Each structure stands twice: as structure tokens, then as C-alpha cells.
Amino acid sequence: MTVAARTVADDEADIRLDRWLRRHFPGLTQGAIQKLCRTGQVRVDGHRSEAATRLAAGQSVRIPPLPTAPEPKPTPAIDPNTARDLQRLVIHRDEHLLVINKPHGMPVQGGPGIVHHLDALLDALRFGSADRPRLVHRLDRDTSGVLLLARTPGTAAKLAASFRTRAVEKAYWAIVARRPIPSEGRIDLPLRRTGGARGERTEIAERGDKEAARAITDYRTLDHAGQKLAWLELSPLTGRTHQLRVHCVAIGAPILGDVKYARPDQNNAFAATVEGLSGELHLHARALRLPHPAGGTLVVEADLPPHMTATFRTLGFHAPPARPPQRR
Numbered sequence: 001m002t003v004a005a006r007t008v009a010d011d012e013a014d015i016r017l018d019r020w021l022r023r024h025f026p027g028l029t030q031g032a033i034q035k036l037c038r039t040g041q042v043r044v045d046g047h048r049s050e051a052a053t054r055l056a057a058g059q060s061v062r063i064p065p066l067p068t069a070p071e072p073k074p075t076p077a078i079d080p081n082t083a084r085d086l087q088r089l090v091i092h093r094d095e096h097l098l099v100i101n102k103p104h105g106m107p108v109q110g111g112p113g114i115v116h117h118l119d120a121l122l123d124a125l126r127f128g129s130a131d132r133p134r135l136v137h138r139l140d141r142d143t144s145g146v147l148l149l150a151r152t153p154g155t156a157a158k159l160a161a162s163f164r165t166r167a168v169e170k171a172y173w174a175i176v177a178r179r180p181i182p183s184e185g186r187i188d189l190p191l192r193r194t195g196g197a198r199g200e201r202t203e204i205a206e207r208g209d210k211e212a213a214r215a216i217t218d219y220r221t222l223d224h225a226g227q228k229l230a231w232l233e234l235s236p237l238t239g240r241t242h243q244l245r246v247h248c249v250a251i252g253a254p255i256l257g258d259v260k261y262a263r264p265d266q267n268n269a270f271a272a273t274v275e276g277l278s279g280e281l282h283l284h285a286r287a288l289r290l291p292h293p294a295g296g297t298l299v300v301e302a303d304l305p306p307h308m309t310a311t312f313r314t315l316g317f318h319a320p321p322a323r324p325p326q327r328r
Contacts, residue, residue: 002065003062003063003064003065004062004063005060005061005062005063006024006060006061006063007058007059007060007061008020008055008056008057008058008059008060008061009057009154010057010058010154011057011152011153011154011155012055012057012153012154012157013055013056013057013154013157014054014055014056014154014157014158014161015054015055015153015154015156015157016051016052016053016054016055016157017033017037017042017044017049017050017051017052017053017054017055017061018030018033018034018037018051018052019153019157020055020061020153021033021036021042021061023153025063025066027066027067028066030051032067033051034051036064037049037050037051041062041064042061042062042063042064043061043062044059044060044061044062045059045060046060046062054157078121078123078124082121082124083121083124086100086118086121086124086125087124087125087127089101089102089103090125091146091300091302091322091325092298092300092325093127094294095151096150096151096152096155096292096293096294097148097149097150097151097155097159097292097293097298098125098127098133098148098149098151099146099147099148099149099288099300099302099325100125100146100147100149101144101145101146101147101302101303102118102139102143102144102145102146102147102285103144103305104142104143104144104280104281104305104307105141105142105280106118106141107141108135108138108139108141108147109135109138118135118147119135122134122135122149125149129151129152131151131152131153133149133150133151134149134150134153134156135147135149136148136149136150136156136159136160136163137163137168137239139285140242140281140283142257142280142281142283143172143281143283143284143285144283144284144285144302144304144305144308145172145284145285145286145302145305146285146286146287146288146300146301146302147285148288148290154293155293158293159290159293162290162291163239166237166238167290167291168288168289168290168291169235169288169289169290170235170236170285170287170288171233171234171235171285171286171287171288172233172234172235172236172244172283172284172285172286173222173231173232173233173234173283173284173286173304173308173319174231174232174234174244174248174255174256174282174283174284175229175230175231175232175255175256175282175308175311175312175315176229176230176231176232176248176253176254176255176256176282177228177229177253177254177255177256177262178227178228178229178230178252178253178254179221179224179226179227179228179229179230179253180219180221180230180232180251180252180253183220183221184218184219184220184221185218185219186216186217186218186219187215187216187217187218187219187247187250187251188214188215188216189204189205189215189247189250190204190205190206190207190209190212190213190214190215191203191204191205191212191213191215191240191241191242191243191246192205192209192211192212192213193211193241200241201242201260201261202240202241202242202243202245202246203246204246204250213238213240214238215236215238215240215243215247216236216237216238217234217235217236217237217238217243217244217247218234218235218237219232219233219234219235219247219248219251220232220233222317223315223317223318225315225316225317229256229315230253231312231315231317232248232253233286234247234248242260242261244283245258245260245261245283246261249261249262249263255281255282255283256277256281256282256311257278257279257280257281257282258281258283259279277311277314278307278308278310278311280307282307282308282311284302284304284305284308285302286301286302286322287299287300287301287302288300292327296327296328297327297328298325298326298327299323299325299326299327299328300325300326301322301323301325302322303321303322304319
């Protein structure tokens with residue numbers, strides 16, 4: 001291969017140089033990309049550029065001779081029934097993005113002991129596009145609800161920027177064990193990660209802990225069943241791992257079914273206090289409000305999963321059905 005130049009497409013604007021290179025040359029490792037940038041072999045409009053440089057439409061990227069990449073492993077075929085089931089989860093689709101209502105119990109990505117996950121099935125959501133959809137944010141395996149996917153590299157970059165700058169508003173619904181006092185407020189407690197391989201946990205950190213990250217959650221009580229159980233709307237203003245679960249524990253109102261974080265003194269057996277309540281995690285990503293990559297604002301909502309619908313019915317909580325997606 002000789003030295004070549006490629007032009008950044010309109011839909012690739014704002015994507016990082018390293019991600020752009022991996023997209024066009026899947027065999028390149030991150031280490032190889034860093035070296036090519038550091039030695040000036042890859043240039044943007046004739047200038048040395050770092051791997052994290054964000055590209056603009058129309059720029060020219062110099063591509064030097066690259067090492068021969070190993071043959072990619074064949075992608076396993078997706079079972080047609082699995083593909084149809086996944087496509088039924090789509091609650092909004094346009095040329096730029098997809099939104100699905102992720103079921104409780106579906107892992108978003110692989111990991112230790114996780115073989116079947118959403119990321120491995122995304123080819124089923126191409127809907128005729130040449131590009132494979134991309135995850136732009138995450139939900140825990142046991143959290144259901146609104147999950148956003150980008151349909152093109154440029155859209156992925158724009159949506160990632162919206163999450164990074166906190167331009168995306170998120171609303172979660174949760175059933176918690178104990179009516180919080182006060183009934184609404186803000187939780188501003190720093191969090192830090194502990195543990196390792198499969199034992200990762202998030203915990204409240206001491207003020208001034210250099211390894212901690214600021215975490216902020218607004219909450220309000222939408223309904224309650226006596227003092228033992230309440231329906232909360234949670235609005236995370238930051239996006240830390242397990243933030244909502246740990247913050248709810250911090251105010252003495254753990255999320256129903258959260259055996260990982262609820263403390264024994266908070267009645268870890270609360271699922272059995274009302275006959276018929278599921279012991280599954282009761283945390284649902286109800287809504288997203290975000291700048292649409294093509295302009296305007298997209299608002300999308302997702303209906304509750306079956307186990308939370310049953311709990312709402314048992315407790316007499318009345319949840320309105322999800323409104324159709326709106327772009328304003």
C-alpha cells in the first residue's frame with residue numbers, strides 16, 4: 001500500500017481520529033494508531049494530529065502504508081427469531097438513530113461469564129443501513145428502559161458529545177423500600193469504584209477523596225404505599241456506575257430487588273413484605289430528552305417491564321402509558 005488520502009465524510013464530522021481510523025481500518029490497534037499519530041505518519045490537512053483530535057467534514061487524512069491486518073473472524077449468524085424479537089423492542093427509528101426499550105435481564109455488552117448480549121446482536125438492527133448501529137450509552141443488565149443507538153459514525157460522535165456535555169436529560173422510575181424524607185430533593189454525594197474482576201462495586205466516598213467522582217441525583221416521590229414502599233422519579237445529573245442504586249441506599253430507600261447494595265438494616269427482604277411482589281430490580285429508564293443530531297429535540301419514553309407493571313398494579317400505583325416519541 002502506498003501513501004493515500006481520504007476525505008472525512010459529512011456524516012463523520014466530530015468523530016475522533018482514532019475511532020475514524022479504526023472504522024476504516026478495523027485491523028489497526030489503538031497502540032498502532034497512537035504510534036502513527038506520534039510519529040506524524042497520519043496527518044490531518046497536512047498537520048500532525050493527536051489520536052483524540054476531532055475531525056471536521058471535508059478534511060483530508062493522510063494514510064501511510066499500514067501493516068497487513070489479520071483476517072477478521074466470521075460473524076456468527078443471528079437466529080431469525082432472535083432478530084425479530086430484537087426488532088420488536090424498537091420504539092423509535094429514523095435515519096440517524098434508534099431507540100429501544102431494553103428488557104430487564106438483557107446485558108448490553110459482554111464481560112466475564114456473559115456470552116449473549118445486545119452488542120453482539122446489533123446487526124439485526126441495521127434495517128437496510130450499511131452501518132452497524134452503535135451503543136452511545138449503557139444500562140445495567142437488570143435495568144430496563146430507554147436505550148439509544150446511533151446508526152452512523154457521525155451520529156455516534158454527536159450523541160456522545162451530548163452525553164458528555166450533559167445535554168441529555170434522563171428520567172428513571174424506581175420502587176424503593178421506604179418513603180424518603182423529604183419527599184423530594186437532591187443527592188450530592190461523591191462515588192468511587194472498589195473491587196475488581198466481577199466484584200466491582202460503587203460506594204459513597206469521603207469528601208476530598210482523589211479517586212472519587214462527583215455524583216448528583218435529583219429525586220421526587222410520585223406515589224407511596226404507607227411508609228414502606230414508594231415510587232420515585234430519579235434524574236441523574238451525572239452518569240456514574242450504579243449511581244442511582246447507591247444514592248437511594250444513601251437516603252435509606254434502597255431500590256426494590258437490589259440485593260447488591262441494600263444493607264441488612266434496610267430490610268433486605270422487603271420484596272416479601274407484600275404478597276406478589278417480584279424480587280427483581282425495580283429500576284426503569286423511563287425517558288430521554290436529547291438534542292436530535294439533525295436538529296430539534298427528541299423526547300422518547302418506554303413502558304414498564306412486566307415485573308414492574310405487576311408491582312404497580314399490586315401497590316395501586318397508576319403509571320401513564322409511554323407517549324409516542326416526539327421531535328420538536
